[in-house]
Amino acid sequence: MDRSDEIRAQIVAAYENRSALAIRGGGSKSFYGRPVAASRTLELGGHQGILEYEPKELYICARAGTPLSEIEAVLAQRGQILAFEAPHFSPHATLGGCVASGLSGPRRPYAGAVRDHVLGVRMLNGRGEDLRFGGKVMKNVAGYDVSRLLAGSLGSLGVLLEVTCKVLPRPVATRSLAFDMSAAAALEQLVTWSLRPSPISAAAHDGERLYLRLEGAASRVENFARAVGGDLLADDVGDRFWEDLREQRLPFFAGTAPLWRLALPAGSPPVPESFGTVFYDWGGQQGWLRGPLDAPALRAWAARQGGHATAFRHPPDDAVFQDLPPALLALQQRLKAAFDPAGILNPGRFYPGL
Amino acid sequence: MLAPREEEFFRALAALLPKDGLLRDVESLRPYECDGLSALRSLPWCVALPETAAAVEAILRLCHEYGVAVVPRGAGTGLSGGARPSHAALLLGLARLREMAEPDLRSRSIRVGPGVRNLAVSEKVRRHGLYYAPDPSSQIACSIGGNVAENSGGVHCLKYGLTTHNVLAVELCDSSGERLPIGSLAPDTPGFNLLSLVIGSEGLLGVVTSCTLRLLPLPPQTLVLLAAFPSLRQAADSVGAIIAAGILPAGLEMMDQLAIQAAEDFVHVGYPREAAAILLCELDGEEDELQEQLQQVAEILRQQGATELRVARDEATRMALWKGRKAAFPAVGRIGPDYYCMDGSIPRQRLAEVLEQINVLARDYGLRVANVFHAGDGNLHPLILYDANQEGEQERAEALGARILELCVAVGGTVTGEHGVGVEKLDGMCVQFSSAELAQLHRIKAAFDPAGLLNPGKAVPSLHHCAELGAMHVHGGQLPFPELERF
Numbered sequence: 001m002d003r004s005d006e007i008r009a010q011i012v013a014a015y016e017n018r019s020a021l022a023i024r025g026g027g028s029k030s031f032y033g034r035p036v037a038a039s040r041t042l043e044l045g046g047h048q049g050i051l052e053y054e055p056k057e058l059y060i061c062a063r064a065g066t067p068l069s070e071i072e073a074v075l076a077q078r079g080q081i082l083a084f085e086a087p088h089f090s091p092h093a094t095l096g097g098c099v100a101s102g103l104s105g106p107r108r109p110y111a112g113a114v115r116d117h118v119l120g121v122r123m124l125n126g127r128g129e130d131l132r133f134g135g136k137v138m139k140n141v142a143g144y145d146v147s148r149l150l151a152g153s154l155g156s157l158g159v160l161l162e163v164t165c166k167v168l169p170r171p172v173a174t175r176s177l178a179f180d181m182s183a184a185a186a187l188e189q190l191v192t193w194s195l196r197p198s199p200i201s202a203a204a205h206d207g208e209r210l211y212l213r214l215e216g217a218a219s220r221v222e223n224f225a226r227a228v229g230g231d232l233l234a235d236d237v238g239d240r241f242w243e244d245l246r247e248q249r250l251p252f253f254a255g256t257a258p259l260w261r262l263a264l265p266a267g268s269p270p271v272p273e274s275f276g277t278v279f280y281d282w283g284g285q286q287g288w289l290r291g292p293l294d295a296p297a298l299r300a301w302a303a304r305q306g307g308h309a310t311a312f313r314h315p316p317d318d319a320v321f322q323d324l325p326p327a328l329l330a331l332q333q334r335l336k337a338a339f340d341p342a343g344i345l346n347p348g349r350f351y352p353g354l
Numbered sequence: 355m356l357a358p359r360e361e362e363f364f365r366a367l368a369a370l371l372p373k374d375g376l377l378r379d380v381e382s383l384r385p386y387e388c389d390g391l392s393a394l395r396s397l398p399w400c401v402a403l404p405e406t407a408a409a410v411e412a413i414l415r416l417c418h419e420y421g422v423a424v425v426p427r428g429a430g431t432g433l434s435g436g437a438r439p440s441h442a443a444l445l446l447g448l449a450r451l452r453e454m455a456e457p458d459l460r461s462r463s464i465r466v467g468p469g470v471r472n473l474a475v476s477e478k479v480r481r482h483g484l485y486y487a488p489d490p491s492s493q494i495a496c497s498i499g500g501n502v503a504e505n506s507g508g509v510h511c512l513k514y515g516l517t518t519h520n521v522l523a524v525e526l527c528d529s530s531g532e533r534l535p536i537g538s539l540a541p542d543t544p545g546f547n548l549l550s551l552v553i554g555s556e557g558l559l560g561v562v563t564s565c566t567l568r569l570l571p572l573p574p575q576t577l578v579l580l581a582a583f584p585s586l587r588q589a590a591d592s593v594g595a596i597i598a599a600g601i602l603p604a605g606l607e608m609m610d611q612l613a614i615q616a617a618e619d620f621v622h623v624g625y626p627r628e629a630a631a632i633l634l635c636e637l638d639g640e641e642d643e644l645q646e647q648l649q650q651v652a653e654i655l656r657q658q659g660a661t662e663l664r665v666a667r668d669e670a671t672r673m674a675l676w677k678g679r680k681a682a683f684p685a686v687g688r689i690g691p692d693y694y695c696m697d698g699s700i701p702r703q704r705l706a707e708v709l710e711q712i713n714v715l716a717r718d719y720g721l722r723v724a725n726v727f728h729a730g731d732g733n734l735h736p737l738i739l740y741d742a743n744q745e746g747e748q749e750r751a752e753a754l755g756a757r758i759l760e761l762c763v764a765v766g767g768t769v770t771g772e773h774g775v776g777v778e779k780l781d782g783m784c785v786q787f788s789s790a791e792l793a794q795l796h797r798i799k800a801a802f803d804p805a806g807l808l809n810p811g812k813a814v815p816s817l818h819h820c821a822e823l824g825a826m827h828v829h830g831g832q833l834p835f836p837e838l839e840r841f
């Protein structure tokens with residue numbers, strides 16, 4: 001169903017009345033980010049439907065409210081995937097929410113993030129203007145890259161109406177392996193592997209074991225698996241592990257203690273033990289921790305490595321994202337005002353004043 | 355604007371630069387009068403050639419204080435006039451910021467100054483078995499800062515992505531002289547994704563003073579296939595067929611007959627002169643998978659009607675096959691005498707019809723067009739041949755170019771795939787974007803550069819300009835062009 005006109009009317013009205021809107025797709029990621037001070041919710045549900053899918057062109061274009069599961073099912077019929085492996089976190093996850101939240105799954109360091117796969121958007125800015133940026137082609141440098149800017153913008157620059165994403169063929173062969181080794185040893189091993197071509201498409205460590213997923217041509221996957229050893233996981237066991245990791249269904253993620261997310265440069269040292277057990281993903285570039293913990297100390301440690309920490313779920317307070325340097329915050333505020341001059345779109349979801 | 359304070363400004367500027375770093379006399383300004391779009395020339399007001407990021411910062415502060423406009427310039431190989439100077443602006447040459455740190459192997463990255471040449475990066479890290487993937491054909495000359503500003507592509511983008519996929523972070527000096535860290539070695543930098551916005555911003559949002567690039571391990575094996583076709587259509591359709599089979603070659607390039615012959619006459623690498631078109635397909639990987647892919651691709655090419663297939667495995671033969679492709683622009687330049695390089699990008703499945711339509715248009719305009727381009731990405735580079743000394747030919751070439759770009763937009767493509775808008779494609783932008791969209795782009799610019807001092811007049815046309823042009827805004831072919839009904 002095309003709800004563009006109606007959604008647009010709501011934004012125009014909010015712009016005129018200067019009344020803030022909380023934007024909601026399927027609500028699957030509503031836990032993520034700071035609370036929004038808005039009296040009204042802009043529901044995007046029902047604004048759905050795949051508009052174009054060209055397997056040969058490697059892209060799909062759909063309304064932002066289209067369920068992610070529907071898109072993935074349609075792609076699967078033609079042997080294709082969204083290579084960034086979007087987390088759903090609920091059956092209601094939508095394509096728009098996936099792009100706006102900017103979250104990617106285990107394949108991220110090897111295949112790129114959501115933003116790397118966004119080709120174009122149709123959006124409404126905070127004045128309710130209907131705008132298109134990017135397109136359907138792989139290469140496009142006409143105008144600033146607004147569609148990639150919107151990836152991870154948490155709805156605070158505009159409301160996505162349509163998204164065009166690059167799709168890729170599903171890897172021919174997949175194999176998952178597990179190795180008993182410490183986190184420190186695993187992180188070192190991953191650095192070594194990263195310097196040579198390899199079929200690694202996911203790498204995680206749960207505190208006791210290193211898990212690897214290999215993907216690609218059958219011969220390549222087999223050769224690499226043979227060379228590195230480890231325990232081969234049955235196909236369904238392996239697939240379920242990566243899906244459960246992506247969806248945060250593993251026991252580590254259960255409960256309501258704060259869930260912290262560290263983002264680190266590749267090759268960073270192990271997280272100090274004083275912060276508790278770390279579940280590493282992304283070859284060590286993403287680390288999950290459970291609170292309560294000394295948040296300022298964690299943020300300071302992350303910053304020293306060149307990374308940052310996010311209170312991902314059940315945040316202890318409303319400082320969800322790591323502080324920005326003042327000049328960068330000021331720039332982002334000006335950018336926000338450039339899209340949403342009345343500050344009506346998800347105000348405060350990212351940072352106060354943004 | 356500056357007249358009474360001009361000498362004061364220059365004294366302050368000279369104090370920030372090495373002795374030979376400030377150029378003001380006509381003779382020394384001459385080499386800077388144009389970039390790779392050499393049809394458009396004008397002398398800069400002055401040229402500043404700083405050697406450090408700190409000096410860039412100080413110069414931008416000074417220019418900000420005096421209200422002086424700044425045109426950033428890397429190596430000047432841009433093809434859209436992005437670095438075209440203005441007699442009212444300081445030309446800021448970044449080519450001397452050529453510092454290159456040692457690569458950081460743990461994060462597989464390297465930090466380089468914006469003036470470092472693209473190829474120099476891969477040369478530097480090669481001994482570690484690494485390389486920097488984006489490889490524009492101009493890579494011996496063009497700078498990393500210019501690549502970032504244009505979001506440049508190359509032969510290997512199809513598999514390894516554009517500049518935007520291979521840059522982890524930049525330091526951006528904004529027009530007030532504030533140096534900002536944009537992006538980071540760690541994924542998903544907090545806040546808005548400014549890195550994607552800055553990459554491809556053509557020097558309008560800030561001056562890039564340092565870049566941290568992602569490096570990749572060199573592929574274990576590479577081979578190149580040359581396929582010759584009796585018709586353009588067969589070559590074009592093979593592109594879609596390869597991708598549809600789930601194969602993503604490292605590179606997939608196409609040349610038409612005029613380009614083949616020009617290249618062959620220039621570099622003598624044995625291209626089939628009689629073919630209507632050739633495809634060059636690079637595959638990489640490990641021995642077994644490479645064999646498998648080679649068989650698959652060869653089978654597809656034969657089915658599509660390839661009359662000749664050559665496989666180059668060793669480095670020398672591969673380089674020879676690529677040499678003709680890489681030398682194609684200068685080769686076409688020899689039969690010119692002038693050429694105008696277009697850069698539209700279209701959905702791959704429209705390749706055949708668009709190429710045929712370009713030939714029809716070329717005939718209508720009485721000009722020759724050579725095509726040599728990134729077929730796998732659907733990124734066309736029609737080279738329009740003309741003679742600037744013939745009355746009216748340049749205008750005709752430009753008019754034909756504009757028609758070709760309209761055609762690209764009408765089939766759902768874009769006016770520029772990788773060369774940028776610069777000054778050259780401002781008209782095309784009026785066709786591709788609505789006024790509300792252009793206004794949004796201007797507001798983004800103002801958020802970074804409120805005084806409008808950085809590269810003014812480039813990349814995004816003023817609404818006034820579009821109104822004067824009276825161009826019709828077309829979106830993905832939604833506004834039908836009557837003449838397109840034919841295909």
Ligand SMILES: Cc1cc2nc3c(=O)[nH]c(=O)nc-3n(C[C@H](O)[C@H](O)[C@H](O)COP(=O)(O)OP(=O)(O)OC[C@H]3O[C@@H](n4cnc5c(N)ncnc54)[C@H](O)[C@@H]3O)c2cc1C
Binds near residue numbers: 426437503558
């Ligand atoms: C023979 C030939 C082949 C080419 N092949 C390709 C190709 O395959 N793919 C491709 O994408 N391009 C290609 N190009 C185009 C060109 O080489 C690229 O656009 C290149 O990235 C420009 O780099 P440069 O250093 O020469 O930049 P310049 O031409 O000097 O500048 C380009 C733009 O970048 C801005 N700029 C430069 N440095 C900075 C900085 N440090 N900070 C902010 N802004 C800056 C300038 O203001 C200008 O707008 C080709 C050009 C030629 C002549």
